[in-house]
Amino acid sequence: xxxxxKIGLLLFPALSIIVVLFFGGLLVGLMRSFNYMxxxxxxxxxxxxxxxxxxxxxxxxxxxxTFHIAFTSTVISCILAVAAALLLRRQFIGRAVVNFLFxxxxxxxxxxxxxxxxxxxxQSGSFARLAAEWGMIAGxxxxxALVFDPYxxxxxxxxxxxxVPFIGVIVLANMQSIGEDYESVARSLGASRWQAFRHxxxxxxxxxxxxxxxxxxxxxxxxxxxxxxxxANYPAALPVLAYRHYTDVDLAARPEAMxxxxxxxxxxxxxxxxxxxxxxxxxxx
Amino acid sequence: xxxxxxxxxxxxSLSLAPLAVSADTADGESLIGKSWEDITAMARGGEVNWFLxxxxxxxxxxxxxxxxxxxxxxxxxxxxxxxxxxTVEAVNIVLGEKExxxxxxxxxxxxxxxxxxxxxMKQGGLAYCGYTDTLPNNKLVNWDNPAIANDFxxxxxxxxxxxxxxxxxxxxxxxxxxxxxxxxxxxIDWAKANPGKFTYPAPPDFNGSVFVRHVFYxxxxxxxxxxxxxxxxxxxxxxxxxxxxxxxLEPSLWRExxxxxxxxxxxxxxxxxxxxxxxxxxxxxxxxxNIENGVFPPTTQGYGLTDGTIGNTNYTIIPxxxxxxxxxxxxxxxxxxxxAQLQKALPDVWGTKAAIEVSRTSDDIQAKFAAIxxxxxxAPAAELAKAALPELQASxxxxxxxxxxxxxxx
Amino acid sequence: MQRNGSLLGxxxxxxxxxxxxxxxxLPLIPLAxxxxxxxxxxxxxxxxMWSLKAWKYAFSDTSGVLDSLWLTIGISLAATFLSxxxxxxxxxxxxxxxxxGKSAVELLILAxxxxxxxxxxxxxxxxxxxxxxxxxxxxxxxxxxxxxxxYMVLVMAGIFANYDPAFESQARSLGASAPKTFWYVTLPAIMPGIIVGGLFAFLVSWSQYILTLLIGGGRVVxxxxxxxxxATSGRNDxxxxxxxxxxxxxxxxxxxxxxxxxGRSGAVGGFGQI
Numbered sequence: 001x002x003x004x005x006k007i008g009l010l011l012f013p014a015l016s017i018i019v020v021l022f023f024g025g026l027l028v029g030l031m032r033s034f035n036y037m038x039x040x041x042x043x044x045x046x047x048x049x050x051x052x053x054x055x056x057x058x059x060x061x062x063x064x065x066t067f068h069i070a071f072t073s074t075v076i077s078c079i080l081a082v083a084a085a086l087l088l089r090r091q092f093i094g095r096a097v098v099n100f101l102f103x104x105x106x107x108x109x110x111x112x113x114x115x116x117x118x119x120x121x122x123q124s125g126s127f128a129r130l131a132a133e134w135g136m137i138a139g140x141x142x143x144x145a146l147v148f149d150p151y152x153x154x155x156x157x158x159x160x161x162x163x164v165p166f167i168g169v170i171v172l173a174n175m176q177s178i179g180e181d182y183e184s185v186a187r188s189l190g191a192s193r194w195q196a197f198r199h200x201x202x203x204x205x206x207x208x209x210x211x212x213x214x215x216x217x218x219x220x221x222x223x224x225x226x227x228x229x230x231x232a233n234y235p236a237a238l239p240v241l242a243y244r245h246y247t248d249v250d251l252a253a254r255p256e257a258m259x260x261x262x263x264x265x266x267x268x269x270x271x272x273x274x275x276x277x278x279x280x281x282x283x284x285x
Numbered sequence: 286x287x288x289x290x291x292x293x294x295x296x297x298s299l300s301l302a303p304l305a306v307s308a309d310t311a312d313g314e315s316l317i318g319k320s321w322e323d324i325t326a327m328a329r330g331g332e333v334n335w336f337l338x339x340x341x342x343x344x345x346x347x348x349x350x351x352x353x354x355x356x357x358x359x360x361x362x363x364x365x366x367x368x369x370x371x372t373v374e375a376v377n378i379v380l381g382e383k384e385x386x387x388x389x390x391x392x393x394x395x396x397x398x399x400x401x402x403x404x405x406m407k408q409g410g411l412a413y414c415g416y417t418d419t420l421p422n423n424k425l426v427n428w429d430n431p432a433i434a435n436d437f438x439x440x441x442x443x444x445x446x447x448x449x450x451x452x453x454x455x456x457x458x459x460x461x462x463x464x465x466x467x468x469x470x471x472x473i474d475w476a477k478a479n480p481g482k483f484t485y486p487a488p489p490d491f492n493g494s495v496f497v498r499h500v501f502y503x504x505x506x507x508x509x510x511x512x513x514x515x516x517x518x519x520x521x522x523x524x525x526x527x528x529x530x531x532x533x534l535e536p537s538l539w540r541e542x543x544x545x546x547x548x549x550x551x552x553x554x555x556x557x558x559x560x561x562x563x564x565x566x567x568x569x570x571x572x573x574x575n576i577e578n579g580v581f582p583p584t585t586q587g588y589g590l591t592d593g594t595i596g597n598t599n600y601t602i603i604p605x606x607x608x609x610x611x612x613x614x615x616x617x618x619x620x621x622x623x624x625a626q627l628q629k630a631l632p633d634v635w636g637t638k639a640a641i642e643v644s645r646t647s648d649d650i651q652a653k654f655a656a657i658x659x660x661x662x663x664a665p666a667a668e669l670a671k672a673a674l675p676e677l678q679a680s681x682x683x684x685x686x687x688x689x690x691x692x693x694x695x
Numbered sequence: 696m697q698r699n700g701s702l703l704g705x706x707x708x709x710x711x712x713x714x715x716x717x718x719x720x721l722p723l724i725p726l727a728x729x730x731x732x733x734x735x736x737x738x739x740x741x742x743x744m745w746s747l748k749a750w751k752y753a754f755s756d757t758s759g760v761l762d763s764l765w766l767t768i769g770i771s772l773a774a775t776f777l778s779x780x781x782x783x784x785x786x787x788x789x790x791x792x793x794x795x796g797k798s799a800v801e802l803l804i805l806a807x808x809x810x811x812x813x814x815x816x817x818x819x820x821x822x823x824x825x826x827x828x829x830x831x832x833x834x835x836x837x838x839x840x841x842x843x844x845x846y847m848v849l850v851m852a853g854i855f856a857n858y859d860p861a862f863e864s865q866a867r868s869l870g871a872s873a874p875k876t877f878w879y880v881t882l883p884a885i886m887p888g889i890i891v892g893g894l895f896a897f898l899v900s901w902s903q904y905i906l907t908l909l910i911g912g913g914r915v916v917x918x919x920x921x922x923x924x925x926a927t928s929g930r931n932d933x934x935x936x937x938x939x940x941x942x943x944x945x946x947x948x949x950x951x952x953x954x955x956x957x958g959r960s961g962a963v964g965g966f967g968q969i
Contacts, residue, residue, distance in 0.1 A: 007788045014785035014804060014844055022807050022815055022841050029818030058695065084715060092708040094716065101719040103953060107945030108723070109902035111919050112938045115926050116722025119729065124558030124737035126725050132738040140560040140737060141481045141539075148544055148551075161722060215808055222811015224905040225919070229926060232544040233487040234695050239813045243905065246817055247377050251384070258817055265814035272809050336913060340928025342752050349757040367913045370924050378830070378912045385824040392830040392914060550929035557929075558737035579734030579744065580929055 026265060033258035049255035053263065061235035063267070069152045069237065070221035070271075073159035078213045080160065081167035082205070086197075088168070089175050105165040110158070114229040117158045121146040147230050154230040155237075159220050167212040174208040175201070210279060214272050221268050238264055310611035311389035313413045313603075321421050321618075325360055328611035332363040335601075335616065336375035337397035339368020340550065343574050343635050351628055355619050362612045367393075376402045379411045379604045391606030394613045398445065399599040400437040400491075404679040406602055407444050413603040413610060414444040420614060422621035425641040433598055433640070438512075438678030445600035446617045447640035449629065452589075452596035452673055453495055454569035454664040460584040462562050468592045469503035472563075473530065477537045482562040484539035484546060484555065487694055488686040492549040492567055495595055497689050498677065501527045503592070508674050515680040524685070528692040535693070545694065557581055567597065569669065570636030573660030577633070587664035593672035598640055623650035632660040723942070730935030749932035753940060760921060760937055767901065767917040768944060770832060774839040774900040775893050778847040782892060783885065785844075786851020791860065808845045812906050815841065820909050830912035838910045839903055843896035850895065854888030890955045898945060 031037060036045035053059050088099060120126045128143040137143050147154035182204065186196040227237035236244065242264065246257035310316065310327050333356070339345060345366065353364040369375055375396045382391050398406065406412045417423050426447060428434050433447050457465040466475035476483040486493030502508045504526035510519065535542030539561050546552040549566060556564035557580060566572070575581040601620060603613045619625055623646035626639040636659065643654045659666065676682075729735065730749050732742035753760045788794075789801060807815075819838060820829065828834035862884070866876040904919045911917070918941045925934040 003792065004794065007792050007794050010784040010788035011800060013781035014848055015800065017781060017840055018804055018807060018844060021819060021837065022810075023803075024822060025815035025817075025819035025841075026810075027818065028821050029815065032818065032821060087708055087711055087715070090704075090708055092705050092712055094709060094712045098712050098715050098719075100953070101716055103949055104946060105719050107898055107949050108942050109919060109945075111902065111904060111922055111926075112726065112942055113722055115922075115934060115938060116724075116726050119725035119931070120722055122554075122558075124555070124560050126740075129738050129740050133740055140558060145540060148546070150543065158722075161718070165719070218809045218811060222813055224813055225923060229923075231547075233547045234544070239811065239905070242813055242817070246909075247371075247373055251380065261814040261817045265810045268810055268814070334914070339924045340930070342758070342930065342933060346755075346757050365914075368916065368921070368924050369913055370927050374908075374913055381820070381824050381829075385821065387824065387827075390827070392912060548927060550927055553929050554931075560737070578748075578930065579732065579746070579932065582734070582736055 026262070029258045029261050029265075033255055033262050035255050049259040053256055053259045058235050058241065059260070062238050062241050065152060065235050066221055066227075066238040067271070069155050069159070069227070070217050073156045073163065073220045074213050074217045076156070077160050077163035077167055077216055078209060080164045081212075082171055082209065084164060084168045085172040085175055085205075088172055089180075102165040102168055105162065106169065108162070110162055110223065111225050111229070113162050114155075114158050114226045117154055117161065118147055118230060121154055121157065122148075148232045150232055152227070152231065152237075155227055158226055158230060159216075163216045163220075167209065167216060170208050170212045171205050174205045178204050206279075210276060214276065217272060217275060218268055221271070222264060309389075309608050311606065311608045313416065313605070313607075313610045316610055316614065317416050317419055319419065321419070324419070324611050324614055328609075328615045329361045331609055331612045332365060333394045333609050333612035333616050334365045334367055334392065335395045335397075335613075336367045336369055336372075336378075336393050338370070338372060339366070340370065341574070342578075347629060347634055351634075352616070352619060352625065355625070356612075356616060359619075360612075360615050362615060364616065372396065372398060372402050376405055376411070379406070379606065380409065382606055383409070383411060388606050390608055391604055393604050394607040394609045395616060396602050396604070397448065397599065398602045399597060400676070401679050401682060403436045403445060403600065403602065404439050406604070407439060407442070411605055412444040413605050413607065414442060416603075416614065417443045417446060420446065420618045420621065422618050422641075425621055425623065425645045427642040427645075432596065432675065436598065436600060437676045437682065441600070445602040446621060447598050448601050448620055449640050450596065450598050450638040451568050452638075452666075452669045453499070453565060453567050453594040454572075454587050454589050454669060455563060455565045455594075456556075456572050456581075456585050456587045456664075457563050458556075458559075458582055458584050459586050460582065461559065465563065465588065467588070468590050469499050470592075473500075473534055476534055479562065480537045481539055481541075483537070484542075484552060484561055485565075486549050486552050487545035487547060488689045490546075490548050492552075492565065493545070494682065494686050494689075495567055496565060497527070497531070497685060498595060498682070499590075500530055501685055502595075502674060504530060508677075511677055511681065512675065513678070515678060515684065520681065520684055524688050524692075527685075528688065531689070531693045553580065568637060569664045569666075570632070570638075570660070573632050573636050573663045576660070576662055583662075586662050589664050589669040589672060591672065593674040594669060595676055596669075596673045597676050623647060627653055627657075630654065630657055632658065632663070636660060636663065638666065726935045726938045728935070729931045730939055732932055732935075735931070746932070749930075749936040752933055753936040758921075758933075759916060760918075760940060763916050763918050763921050764940060764944075766832070766915070767919075770836055770839065770907075770915075770917060771897050771900040773836045774843050775897045777836070777840055778843040778896040779889055779893055782844055782847025782896075783851050783889065785848045786853075786888070786892075787855045789848065790852040790855025791858065804848050805845050807841045808849075812842060812903075816906050816909050823910055829910055830914040832915055835907050835911045835915045835917075838906045839900040841906075842899050842903070846895040846899060847892040850888050850892035851885070854885050858884060887955050890952050894948065894952050894955075897948065901945060 033049050034045040035042055035048060088095060118125070122128070123140040123143045123145060128137065128140055131137045131143055182200050183196045186200045191199070222239055224239040224243055227240050231237055231240065238260065242257050242260040245253045245260060316324060335348070337348065345368065348366050349364070353366070356362040356364045375393055379391060379393050426433060434441055436445065455465065466472040485496040488494040488497055501523060502511070505511055505523040539555065546555060552561070553564055553575070555561045569587050572581065572585055572587040576583050576585055601617055603610060607613055621641055623641065626641050627650055629635050629637055630639055643651055728742065731745050731747065733744040733746035733748065735742035752758050785804065789797065816838065823829045823834050828837065862880050863876055866880045871879070902919065904923060907915060907917050908920060918937065922934065922937045922941055925937060
């Protein structure tokens with residue numbers, strides 16, 4: 001059996017499922033976004049769905065909001081995750097507990113986290129009640145708006161809560177397999193703590209951190225249920241907007257939903273491409 | 286987890302997939318005019334998939350336990366209650382199936398529906414129609430009542446069967462508010478005098494939309510001018526006034542009107558936690574259930590408006606491609622029975638108003654209806670009935686919702 | 696000085712650790728309290744009345760929570776099992792061989808991790824309707840494979856990159872059959888990867904909402920769908936109870952597999968391999 005044949009055979013099942021389902025789904029979405037579907041008698045492709053998406057003000061606001069959510073959540077999660085991993089590789093009282101909770105958090109679905117954040121941070125939630133108890137606010141409206149808010153703070157809090165452990169577990173695994181020898185060498189050669197981290201450890205853990213944060217960015221850009229629970233009604237995050245259009249009883253809105261789906265796919269691919277390029281450059285420089 | 290257990294799970298999950306249905310009764314035409322005995326015989330041993338909003342445990346319990354129990358025991362039919370967070374999801378399934386050419390193996394056998402969703406179903410040819418006379422309990426329905434024969438102004442034409450009646454009502458907390466506003470005009474003044482203490486869910490939320498219609502009626506100086514087919518000129522005139530009122534009100538709303546709750550449930554949470562001081566609902570009985578379930582403070586009191594509140598009827602509909610039409614007919618007939626309507630009207634079950642003509646039921650049922658003691662905190666039906674306003678036609682409603690989103694919501 | 700510094704350092708670590716613990720647990724606390732509360736309004740810090748009603752409802756036949764629990768477990772196990780089945784060979788190909796077009800294949804397989812599910816599920820929905828796969832458990836399992844397979848392949852590629860195939864050839868040269876070699880040599884060596892990849896695949900499937908909602912059409916009611924229904928209808932007590940039930944299986948599975956997730960296992964490092 002030749003290697004080529006063997007490789008083909010090994011890859012065939014996974015590739016065929018991904019190609020048929022994932023790329024098939026994308027292709028059908030693409031066709032329908034152009035109003036092209038010969039099976040149901042649509043044989044004249046047109047751009048009307050894209051025209052109506054690109055002339056809708058909410059679409060642009062929605063894109064900006066979604067980008068802000070994904071970008072801010074990813075950056076904050078990344079920084080906190082590296083800090084947490086640095087903490088966790090040292091011995092201290094309670095380390096086992098933090099370690100366990102980190103992993104435990106991985107198993108808690110986003111939806112549960114979103115509901116928890118809602119109960120904690122709404123203007124009448126647990127923190128507002130604490131503030132009222134301590135006389136810091138006179139009523140719910142004095143408490144800052146952290147959910148259903150225009151800056152999507154609640155959504156970002158939920159992502160940070162959930163993604164710090166995700167990135168943290170991966171980065172910690174990287175750190176532990178690298179060990180501390182390189183840093184010790186750098187320190188003995190006179191590097192400061194920060195220098196040892198910035199020029200020795202960070203480049204080493206960078207690939208793992210980058211791939212984890214790409215996954216986080218992609219997820220936070222495309223998730224539906226979290227902005228659906230914690231988001232303001234206007235503008236809605238892109239996935240919520242796409243879903244609303246798809247389930248609009250007006251059939252004409254469906255190609256628009258498909259067009260948005262295609263735009264989401266393209267945008268996330270493009271943004272991740274630039275994110276990866278940009279951050280690789282930054283670390284190498 | 287060991288392998289055997291894993292396989293057992295796999296097998297059990299796969300076996301839950303829909304298999305061939307025992308008795309396919311997708312051909313609705315052939316059922317019309319058949320004797321009721323024949324229809325129940327065809328339905329026996331089958332199943333029926335009823336899609337309805339699933340966010341109330343009381344309604345879920347009534348449907349699954351009471352109605353499901355009758356179907357199982359008396360007709361050997363399995364009722365699958367399919368909970369939705371929005372009725373439009375079910376309409377969409379039928380729509381998608383029709384688009385893909387699924388003409389007789391649909392997955393939806395019945396939907397709890399009214400208004401815009403009904404219009405979509407009827408106009409899109411998605412409804413099974415013309416069968417109502419086949420149901421024995423159809424005689425309890427007063428089809429001469431225009432509020433029954435028209436669903437949000439769209440003639441029912443035998444495409445759905447009424448289930449309950451509802452009338453919009455407000456509620457306030459007697460511990461927080463002494464005298465609540467009792468008309469739309471008073472409400473607007475009250476909201477301005479109490480900044481941050483009022484809001485409404487953003488249309489197209491069902492309840493937010495009906496609140497905006499109340500303001501629309503108020504701006505039009507009454508509903509009489511608005512009844513009938515959609516009139517663009519009249520709409521533009523009234524809409525301009527309505528948006529002016531609502532935009533003027535906006536800075537006095539919760540969070541200065543910069544955002545609106547996305548659903549009625551979100552607004553009820555705001556009300557329960559003193560973020561806002563008023564709430565409302567198209568189902569006035571909800572106040573009673575919400576108090577009993579600990580969702581609302583026990584000092585909540587429902588009430589109606591002196592210039593009237595909008596009432597509607599809600600229905601059950603059978604999609605054109607339902608494969609279990611006989612069972613769906615049996616289910617509709619059970620729902621219409623005096624016993625089931627009575628059970629639904631009991632305040633600790635649900636407390637919603639019967640859609641049948643109670644005077645046409647047996648003396649025993651009538652006596653029991655008369656003996657119902659409504660929850661003391663629910664807006665009294667008599668008070669609401671004194672000033673009931675009709676719904677507009679669905680085309681008006683979608684124009685108002687669109688206009689609100691364009692002129693007020695953003 | 697040195698001593699002092701390390702004492703300062705360890706108390707700093709202890710404090711940040713405590714802060715981290717609080718933050719990680721915090722969002723789950725109000726959910727747990729709500730599940731036993733009857734009415735819990737601002738400004739009460741704790742409910743004034745307690746009740747088991749939500750739990751009674753959650754365990755009643757009507758609510759369908761338990762049916763839903765078994766169904767969700769079944770779907771996630773099936774999706775995990777299928778992902779392992781196709782992910783292990785693909786991971787072997789990507790981890791052990793260099794071949795022309797490898798980076799293209801990697802991109803193809805990893806694409807679903809980068810492109811959000813909502814972007815493809817709308818198209819899949821149209822296709823599944825005509826194939827009769829909507830509203831069915833097999834349809835939902837199939838669509839869950841889209842996000843689960845890439846995780847599995849990724850972890851396995853990481854494992855196979857550090858795997859020495861010489862043991863296999865030794866076993867074969869000693870007369871072991873191919874299945875025997877796989878069972879006694881390959882499988883034990885790659886088991887940590889299967890466990891970690893499987894755990895991730897399970898959790899990814901376990902938390903799917905929008906894919907299940909669209910493809911399952913409301914007929915395949917997994918726990919997240921039930922939870923979303925109640926969370927958006929304001930029944931915080933029932934939401935709390937279902938939420939607690941929803942997180943339990945993940946915790947149990949984690950406890951069973953925790954040692955493989957620790958930093959010293961190479962499997963987690965697989966995520967660094969893109």
